[in-house]
Amino acid sequence: MTAKQPNILFLMADQMTASALPIYGHPLVKTPHLSRLAAEGVVFDSAYCNSPLCAPSRFTLMSGQLPSRIGGYDNAADFAADTPTFAHYLRDAGYTTALSGKMHFCGPDQLHGFEERLTTDIYPADYGWVVDWEDFETRPSYYHNMSSVTQAGPCVRSNQLDFDDEVTFRARRFLYDYVRNGERRPFCLTVSLTHPHDPYTIPQQYWDRYSHDDIDMPRVPYSRALSDPHSERLRHVYQLNEETLGDEQIRNARHAYYGAISYVDDRIGEVLATLKECGLEEDTIIVFSGDHGDMLGERGLWYKMSWFEDSARVPMLVHAPGRFAPRRVAESVSTMDLLPTFVELARDGVAPEYAAPIDGRSLLPHLTGNGGHDEVIGEYLGEGAIAPLLMIRRGRYKFVHTAPDPDQLFDLAADPLELNNLAADPAHQGLCQEFRNEMASRWDYGRLYHDVIASQRRRKLVARSLMKGKVTAWDHQPVFDASIQYMRNIIDLDDLERRARFPVVSSDRP
Structure with missing residues (x-):
């Protein structure tokens, strides 16, 4: 292990689709800070989440394990306290670990290895958003609907702006405080913003960064012929039919989404400026990623919850120019790979004996240009589904299987918009069968289905019962001790001012 372990600054954006960023070729969106990091860093061109929904994606990212292994099925799944996370491993390796922002932890444990949690979460920590595959037609009120799109446009203030401004300030x-307090341990600081997640609204200054007439429309509009059963179920879940939206509403939502990306970039710029002001830039590895994407009207779909590229593909980059030369990585990787990557970065490239099985694989070979894997394994078990949707992305192909529906096979090298399902093509039957055989060996499909149903039943009962009588919230409550903040008589005024000032001023300064 090196004498000085690197700091790790992990930046996250919520529901940011890779295709909307200039680092992946978008001609309109403006992200100067992320673009600089990309130009100086290692950019992953084919990075994916392992479950295209907030909570299961984040549980998988934190634990390096697939949702089925840890019970992280949906947005109300319990994240067990004994599941090791990258925060546990780094803390055990001598790091101070802190989270500012969203991680959508569900259950009584709201820290999961973080020594400090600087904000509450924007989403509830209880089981109230449990999915019910056994009663698909009854639509819970918490499900996405189309109001995010029909009401899209500028705002003065929003729930998400309140949250992300606080996230940035606390980070x-x-x-x-890290530099003023003389902390000797390296840090892992996770800064997790909730933008550009819907609702699609953003202040006028960010709306005005883009000409409305320049906003591009979906490349693949909705058509019945192109749709598939899972997509139609998703449209049912968020109450979308062919008459719901007009072109102007679609353009408004995309316009606000692009403005929200610029807002995220500005907040990231503020954190990066502070990192530099504190003299921490050279010793810090910066990682940026998302939890999943957003369909933004492509194929008539919105939000996430599917394995199409705009939903499942995420931005990912690593900025450490003193360690890793700038390059682009073409191989397919996933956010599940971040845990072993963080742990090995903290241990000078040496993998520990993990306390639980790890499904992710370290990205260090990719970062150093010494090979690396080219495979993503995915599971979707949340809202809009009626059975597990399993995915394998390898080489040029993506294969998706769910028992109720026809299989999907896409050649992404030849067909990046996924317009041609090859699963029924006689020339690809051998390849499809290979994927089916692999899935049969990886998963006990029937058992997984029944495990999900059993979990849903348990959580429905628990959620219902805990809302009766006295309600005890699991939501994280940040505590700030005002008795030791700012000016107090427990410390000499000159001493307090000296401690709070950075850089430190010499006592013999003329």
């Missing part, structure tokens, strides 16, 4: 305060 910057953490960095200032």
Whole structure:
């Protein structure tokens, strides 16, 4: 292990689709800070989430394990306290670990290895959003509907702006306190913003960064012929039919989404400026990623919850120019690979004996240009589904299987928009059978289905019962001790001002 373990600054954006970023070729969206990191860093051109829904994607990212292994099925799944996370491993390796922002932990444990959690979460920590595959037609009120699109446009203030402004402030305060307090341990600071997640609204200044007439429309509009059964179920879940939206509403939503991406970039810029002001830039590895994408009207779909590229593919980059030369990585990787990557970065490239099985694989070979894997395994077990949707992405192909529906096979090299399902093509039957055989060996499909149903039944009962009588919230409550903040009589004024000022001023300064 090196004498100085690197700091790790992990930046996350929620529901940011890779195709909307200029680092992946979008001609309109403006992200100067992310673009600089990409130009100086290692950019992953084919990075995916392992479950295209907030909570299961984040549980998988945190644990390096697939949702089926840890019971992380949907947005109300319990994330067990004994599941090791990258925060546990890094803390065990001598790091101070902190989270500012969203991670959508469900259950009583709201820390999961983080020594400090600087904000509450924007989403509830209880089981109230449990999915019910046994009663698909009854639509819970919490499901996405189309109001995010029909009401898209500028705003003065929103719930998400309140949250992300606080996330940014607390993250910057953490960095200032880190250097002022003389902390000797390296840090892993996770800064997780909730933009550009819907609802699609953003202040006028960000709306005005883009000409409305320049906003591009979906490349693949909705058509019945192109749709598939799972996509039609998703449209049912968020109450979308062929008469719901007009072109202007679609353009408004995409316009606001692009503005929200620029808002995220500005907040990231503030954190990066603070990192530099504190003299921490050279010793810090910066990682940026998302939890899943957003369909943004492509194929008549919105939000996430499917294995199509705009839903499942995420941005990912690693910025450490003193360690890794700038390059692009073409091989397919996933956010599940971040845990072993973080742990090996903290241990000078040496993998530990993991306390639980790890499904992810380290990205260090990719970062150093010494090979690396080219495979993503995925599971979707949440809303809009009626049975597990399993995915394998390898080489040029993506294969998707769910028992109720026809299989899907796409050649992404020849067909990046996924317009031609090859699963029924006689020339690809051998390849499809190979994928089916692999899935049969990886998963006990029937058992997984019944495990999900059993979990849903348990959580429905628990959620219902805990809302009766006295309600005890699981939501994280940040505590700030005002008795030791700012000016107090427990410390000499001059001493307090000296400690709070950075850089430190010499006492013999003329």
